[in-house]
């Protein structure tokens with residue numbers, strides 16, 4: 001999680017409304033189809049894209065790495081020259097997200113996550129993703145659907161900030177970590193694949209890179225399924241927006257076969273030297289989940305979830321779920337000089353009156369206030385306990401915990417302990433936590449998958465993780481002097 005500006009969110013909601021009222025009918029130059037779906041003139045697309053670019057960056061974070069940003073932008077601009085639409089000015093941005101993801105927003109704004117950068121194994125694979133996303137833009141794939149997708153993604157955060165806790169908690173409980181962008185239709189995916197391969201070929205890449213990267217994504221999905229339950233943060237976001245099926249991979253192979261082989265250089269060496277050192281997994285901006293602890297060195301705090309809670313580190317909140325309760329943590333702002341009690345009553349709970357008399361407490365030296373109320377959620381009465389902690393003059397951190405009604409005593413004890421574990425980090429404590437990074441190396445004679453995988457800083461599935469990271473099948477062996485990726489702490 002990180003702090004998010006309400007300004008950005010509001011802009012998004014405006015965008016959603018805007019898309020719904022526009023409609024038109026023209027022939028699309030990329031697909032040759034007549035389009036009747038909601039869409040708008042290019043200038044308006046550009047305006048909306050630009051307005052929302054900052055909101056996307058607030059949500060996902062700009063990846064601080066001038067070399068990587070310039071590299072991705074260069075590849076993107078090179079591919080974009082070969083499209084049918086010259087009315088779009090493209091902007092390519094690497095976002096600071098650990099999940100494997102790429103998405104396009106009308107107006108030519110294309111975003112690639114650093115998680116995807118870490119997964120790809122050469123420049124052609126990255127180019128295939130960029131080509132596919134450009135395909136969604138040139139084909140004008142449902143601006144409406146995309147904007148709704150982004151809205152859905154931000155919806156929980158917005159609800160939670162507006163809390164009215166029960167609605168937010170109900171959402172969090174039912175959606176959990178699966179709260180991601182809306183999917184494109186199968187038809188649109190096929191069309192974007194087709195256009196992407198066309199642009200890939202025109203830009204001088206081997207079009208078979210498209211199927212290779214889809215296979216890489218499929219392997220990543222299988223690995224995540226294997227790990228699932230142990231690390232809820234590893235949600236393969238790309239799959240929920242761009243569904244991958246065997247049929248889609250087969251089709252991509254066939255589409256690529258229509259083009260003559262033109263390049264055997266997939267620019268692996270250039271690609272690897274560019275991503276060497278890229279942050280892998282959670283960053284200081286996202287905060288770290290370590291066991292049951294959540295640590296945010298940038299914001300300067302730490303707390304622990306009770307044992308057995310599955311933790312999801314979402315962009316604007318951290319959610320812990322057990323079989324019978326859900327605990328949502330987030331941040332908010334109060335007026336300077338406003339007491340935490342006043343904040344609770346007049347800001348957080350301004351739309352409620354059915355809560356118990358707020359109780360003033362102290363959490364590791366910080367003034368805090370807590371209350372509870374009961375409300376219906378999914379047809380059952382649930383108890384919600386909320387706690388607001390004054391971190392400093394304006395920053396508030398909040399816990400909202402929803403349990404069965406009446407809450408079992410053991411759960412209450414666990415949750416109370418969790419909220420009281422919230423503390424500020426000292427400079428020395430902050431320095432203890434560092435992100436993992438990708439490191440590129442040349443294999444030596446005698447290296448094996450097992451020997452190399454043994455060194456990666458994970459406790460489980462080391463070999464599978466190493467194989468997937470490097471696009472190795474179960475039979476592939478290590479070739480001396482070839483370049484590989486590993487993860488270092």
Ligand SMILES: [Zn+2]
Nearest residue numbers: 184189192242
């Ligand atoms: Zn797609």
